[in-house]
Amino acid sequence: MRYRKPTPHPSGAKPPKIKADALPRHVAIVMDGNGRWAKQRGMARTKGHEAGEKALFDVVEGALEIGLKEVSVYAFSTENWRRSPEEVRFLMNFNREVIRKRRDEMHERGIKVRWVGRRQKLWASVVKELEEAERLTRRNTAMTLNMCINYGGRAEIVDATRALALDVAKRRIKPDAVTEKLFRKYLDEPKMNDVDLFFRSSGEQRTSNFLMWQSAYAEMVFMDVLWPDVDRLTLWKAIEIYAERERRFGGAE
Secondary structure, eight states: OOOOOOOOOTTOOOOOOOOGGGSOSEEEEEOOOHHHHHHHTTOOHHHHHHHHHHHHHHHHHHHHHHTOSEEEEEEEETTGGGSOHHHHHHHHHHHHHHHHHHHHHHHHTTEEEEEESOOTTSOHHHHHHHHHHHHHHTTOOSEEEEEEEEEOHHHHHHHHHHHHHHHHHTTSSOGGGOOHHHHHTTSSOTTOOOOSEEEEOSSOOOOTTSSTTTTTTOEEEEOSSOGGGOOHHHHHHHHHHHHTSOOOTTOOO
16 A cells, blocks of 8 residues: 655755664654743743644654654653643643544554553543544554553553453463563553664653563663654654664673
């Protein structure tokens, strides 16, 4: 199937030439800095989130251009419920409207959308849009975009452990049959590849409970740029940094 090509970057920039075997299979992105970006400009925090939407979809198009096959974005964490009711309400509405507005655009570009996260507490209208995006794009093959909404790494591991324990209690699985490979089947999205490149904007250097299991051997790249100022050029730079590293997965030099 022929998919619509990504929109070129306004500068006309092209992705760096990186060998296919040096590209990360899966890039996880913590989109940090929306609030600080807005504060620096004397704006409400919500304006930072709005500006961050443009950054996200330029990065998605850049991911397609350079040939990535899987990208995960941290859109709303299980800890974000602790924010003010006004900001939580804005983020719920915002995620719902962004998914609805961008769904067809992603479908045209061959992006398969997957929702990763807990259903509990999430607005029914947000769940509906996520499930519709999954249904519409389920056969697309250009790239997979994991929208991690109401997601937390610890929550995912706890939920998986609970489900596995129930199967052991019901004697569907023997305790000595539990392996890492088996445990993976109980994660939110068992088909998700391990993270190769973990990228965070804003200069903060922590993973913030994002894809903890999948990022065990990820290469970390932290860049001092607030998320609304990120674009595909930032992503490509992070990938160039990744491509220069030697990955040993616990082996000797």
